[in-house]
Amino acid sequence: MMFAAAALALLVALGLALARALLGPTVFDRALAANSIGTLAMMMLAVFGFLTGRPEFLDLAILYGLLNLVGTIAVLKFFRYGDLGDPGRPEAKP
C-alpha cells in the first residue's frame, strides 16, 4: 500500500516536471526538466518493481539512469559547442 502512495507522489512530480519541460523558455530549462524526469522515472521504476513484486525492474532503473546521463551530456555538448564535433577543439564557437 505504501508503495502505491509513493508511486502516486512520483506521478505528481513527473507531471510537474513535464510541465516545466513544456513551459521552459530556454533549451536548458528543458534539459534540466529532462534530467529530473529521468531521475523520477528511475524512482518510479524502482517503486513499481516493489509494488508488483518483480525485482527485474531495478535493472531497468539502473540502465535508464545511465542512458539518461549520457543523453543529457550529449544534448548539453551540442548546445554548448554548437555541434558534437571533434573533442580536440580548445575554445567554443560563439
Place this chain on the structure above:
Amino acid sequence: MSAALDIASWALLVAGGAFCMIGALGLVRLHSFFPRTHAASVIDSAGAGLLLAGLLLQAGWTLVAFKLVVIGLLIFFASPTATHALANAARERGVSFEAGEGEASSKR
C-alpha cells in the same frame, strides 16, 4: 521487529515522495533558470535518497538491496555531473542570472 521496519520504511517513502513533489513544484514555480537547478537537486538528493532508503529497509540483505545501493551510487555520481554540465552550458550560452528572465510561468 518487522513492524518497526514497516513503519520506518513507510515514513521514509512518504517523506521521499513529498520531497520529490516539493522539488518538482519548485522546478515549475521558480522564475529563472539557476534557482530551478536548486529545485532539481532537491529531487535528486532528498527525494531519491529517502525513497531509496525506504525501499532498502523493505528489501533487507538481498540482491535487491545491492541493486538499490547501486542505483543510489549512480544518482550520487551522475546527477552532480549532469547539473554541473547544465549550469556550465547555460552560463556559457548567456542565460541571465537575474530572476524573472525566463518568464513563462502560467500562474503570473
